[in-house]
Amino acid sequence: MEYILNFIVNDVFGNASIFIGLIAVVGLMIQRKKFSEVLSGGVKTALGQLILSQGTSIISASIAGLSTAYLALNPTSVTGEITEIGADGISNMFGMQIGVVMLIAFAVNILVAKFTRWKTIFLTGHMLYWFPFMFIAVGYGAGLSGTTLVVFSAIFTAIYMIVTPNLLQPFVRAVTGDNSFAIGHPTNVVSLIAGFLAKIFGNKNKSTEDINVPKSLDFLKDIGIASALIIFVTYLVFAGIMAVCGVNFVEVFGINSELSVITFALVQGFTFGAGITVMMLGVRMMIAEIVPAFKGISEKIVPDAIPALDCAVLFPYAPNAMVIGFITSLITSTITLVIVSAIGCFDTVILPLVVTCCFEVGCAGVIANAQGGLRGTVIGTAVAGVFMILMIGVGAPFFMSTINQWILVYGGQDFSVWGIISGLIANLIA
Numbered sequence: 001m002e003y004i005l006n007f008i009v010n011d012v013f014g015n016a017s018i019f020i021g022l023i024a025v026v027g028l029m030i031q032r033k034k035f036s037e038v039l040s041g042g043v044k045t046a047l048g049q050l051i052l053s054q055g056t057s058i059i060s061a062s063i064a065g066l067s068t069a070y071l072a073l074n075p076t077s078v079t080g081e082i083t084e085i086g087a088d089g090i091s092n093m094f095g096m097q098i099g100v101v102m103l104i105a106f107a108v109n110i111l112v113a114k115f116t117r118w119k120t121i122f123l124t125g126h127m128l129y130w131f132p133f134m135f136i137a138v139g140y141g142a143g144l145s146g147t148t149l150v151v152f153s154a155i156f157t158a159i160y161m162i163v164t165p166n167l168l169q170p171f172v173r174a175v176t177g178d179n180s181f182a183i184g185h186p187t188n189v190v191s192l193i194a195g196f197l198a199k200i201f202g203n204k205n206k207s208t209e210d211i212n213v214p215k216s217l218d219f220l221k222d223i224g225i226a227s228a229l230i231i232f233v234t235y236l237v238f239a240g241i242m243a244v245c246g247v248n249f250v251e252v253f254g255i256n257s258e259l260s261v262i263t264f265a266l267v268q269g270f271t272f273g274a275g276i277t278v279m280m281l282g283v284r285m286m287i288a289e290i291v292p293a294f295k296g297i298s299e300k301i302v303p304d305a306i307p308a309l310d311c312a313v314l315f316p317y318a319p320n321a322m323v324i325g326f327i328t329s330l331i332t333s334t335i336t337l338v339i340v341s342a343i344g345c346f347d348t349v350i351l352p353l354v355v356t357c358c359f360e361v362g363c364a365g366v367i368a369n370a371q372g373g374l375r376g377t378v379i380g381t382a383v384a385g386v387f388m389i390l391m392i393g394v395g396a397p398f399f400m401s402t403i404n405q406w407i408l409v410y411g412g413q414d415f416s417v418w419g420i421i422s423g424l425i426a427n428l429i430a
Contacts, residue, residue: 016053016125021046023123023297023307024289030296041293048286049125052312055279056359062231062271063354065253067409069238070334070352072252084399087406090137097150101132105157112162113302120165120308121297122184127310130415132157137402138419142426152429156422164188164414165308171195174370175317180291184308186414187360193387194325194364194380195371201379202372208321208365211374223280223319228273230327235265276319283313311363318366321377325365328378329357329385333412336389346393348404353388353412360413361385388412391420398423 024045028038091098106128113121122128135153144152165182168191172183183191235253239261242249249255255264290307298305315322330352337350361384368380392408395416399407407415 017046017050019125020049020123020290024293027293027296030300041289045286045289048282048289051282052279052286055275055282056312058275058278059272059358060355062268062275063358065268066238066354067352068252069242072242072247084404085402087403090133090403094136097136098132100150101153101157102128104154105161108158109161110302113305118162118166119304120182120306122161122165122308124184124310127185131160134415134419135422138398138423139426141402142423143430144426152426160418168192171367175314175366179306181313182306182308183311185311187311187363188414189417190360190384190413191364191367194368194384197383198368198372198376198380202376204371204373206373208324208369208374208377209318211320224273224277227276227323228269230323231272232265232269235268279312280316283316287313311359314363314366318369321365321369322362324377325381326358326362328381329361332382332385333357333389336386340389340393346396348396350389350392351408356388356412391416395420
């Protein structure tokens, strides 16, 4: 039984491309498609998801140096001895419980989608693991154990998987124009903030995608080129700041002695642009296959079901908004980070949330653009950048003994917000 559970958790749910490919296969089989169509649809969906994942990995690698640069400029932000259990420790201690929670929550999600008006089904493979992981860490940190810990984590995981995609769906629909898919990703809270603010203060008639560019700069309309140049300039700015502050940027960035800082920055920019290009190729490929395949499930098993997918599926709808959201939130979150660190507001180190700015707030930028155009995107994602840092600080007590280092890198959005909510309730139960 344990072997079967481990296989389902690690080889099926734990592998996003295999999981989403199997969903496509099931959907096509229900529609009684030919074997060749079922095989083709399943493989293409899996390939699309894998290409998307590789694109996001390339992007993450290209911007990792920006976090390193911030730490070099703020050496006092580095903690002393780490006493927490850590992400690997939680995974090793509770691997079986995380798997049980995943399966229970996913089953509840399907039942709710079948029998209620809440029709989204959470299909973002890696997040199906990380949310049970996070809730178990919070519950264990509060003193829960055994069956109580599993039930607590399953309830919160199921609630999250059901509520958040449905809550965000009106904003997603404003971007896509239909209900072909939803978003199942921790971008929810920052996207809601950006979307609401953009609707109030923005102007949807002036989209980020309609930015006037002189004909001589027409090449900047290509998101791969534009994003590559933006990251190139960002690295040069950080290198310049480090030079002024007397920090050896060659050592910080790990630049080969044969390369100049300009060449290094240019390579990082090209890498980011390549990641964006690869990711969008994967998105288009996956959406082209999973949406029609999922119709079988929505017609036969769960009427009107909507697949909730990775936030990256929204990027092609407004790629400029994604980059603007990333850069704007990176600026405002860094400013906020410097201020709270100088004042000493929180009892934890806070690191620059580069990954969160890129993906979660990048998605929030696309949401905000549909509600309030360029102005709304800038305002909404600027506030989201401030919010992220505050949530890391407020949420620290709930993660301090378990996965604080992990949340410092990947938090600031739904992980932090739902960690705070579940942590308060866990403390009451304990």
